[in-house]
Amino acid sequence: MSDQDVVAKVGDLMRTLDDVKRYKELAYAMVDFGAIMVVAVIAVIGVTMFQSSVYIVSGFPTSNNGGAYLLFGTPFPSNILVFFGELIILFLGLILGVYRVDKRVRLTKVGEWKETLEEGAPGAIKILSNMEWDSLLGTVSVARVAYLFYSIIKVIGYFLLVSVILTFVSVFTLFSVPATLGYSSIPFISLIIVLLFTKNSLTEGFRKLRSLDSLFWDLRWFASEFKRADFNQT
């Protein structure tokens, strides 16, 4: 293997490890994402409870003739503005959460190895020698879980949002849900819509998960080989 080959292969490895670094950041950003979504749900519950309290104390509109919507199985008199507000809160929460995660991942410091690699084969050996293999393997492992978790949460978030919007459209604009299917069909329709829209993203996700999996095993093998190599002893 020539010096150029070594530099190219170490460059490939480091670029992949940069991706892993981004996914690790994703794992930490998931805490922010979760917090934002929980705050959005708390806000929706708070608004609904406040609305109901105000209704009990000062009266509620009777124009909807018994129309009500369900919040965790509890029906409340509907107010279209409040309902819109709650939809906006959930939507903003989701968008803000995704934006926050993307921003943190984009701001991850990567490519710090490029300068050292420009020194050629000695630089490549130096990079490999300075690598903390055990922590690196741990990072790859965390990155795999983080990526899977993030993908699942994102799909669930979009699914809930589409379900709420479809329910809203059905109830308030008398959009005709196929009579033979009824309202119970809304979750299925939502799931199909979400899967169609996230098809590419999901396929890419599976590809990344598989590549992370094989990277993990390759690195384990490489780490043990590298530790045994003569140039690592000097």
Added chain:
Amino acid sequence: MKLRGLLLLLLLLAVLLPMTSAFHYASVPNFGYAGIGSSVVVVAKEDYIYARIQIVVQPLENNTNVLIHGGLAQTVGFTYPNGTTVTVTRPTTFTIILPNSAFFGEAVSWETGQISIGPGNPLGISVLTGQNATAFDMTKLSPPQGVEITQCSVSGDYDLSVQALGVSL
């Protein structure tokens, strides 16, 4: 630190979620009645429920969508739970506040032919009409301790809807 914040938020959510089930809603929408007679609106609730009942009474006589042929439209009267009767000449919303007489009470299940309440539905409404209403006598009912019944009646030719919203205290 951030993880601790998230856990606190989850804790807050876990506290808030059961609180949503403290609110209760019941309704009888668009109940119409034409003919000589009356309807009785019966509200039953657990004693730990604070509730607001809104009864919308609309005389058919002034409702432009309804044509009454043969005979005169009956004047509409609304009788409050305390027995006071008022004449209703235009769509009117009657509000009845039913305060709670207990806090953190135990739910009691109770069912009659007219109405039923229990832990799952501690606030119930029923509108009885015709013979049911005539035969209904609240004094004959003997609800168990912890259940409160209120009734009001409407007479004449009318359309009514009843909505109730309550909270467990």
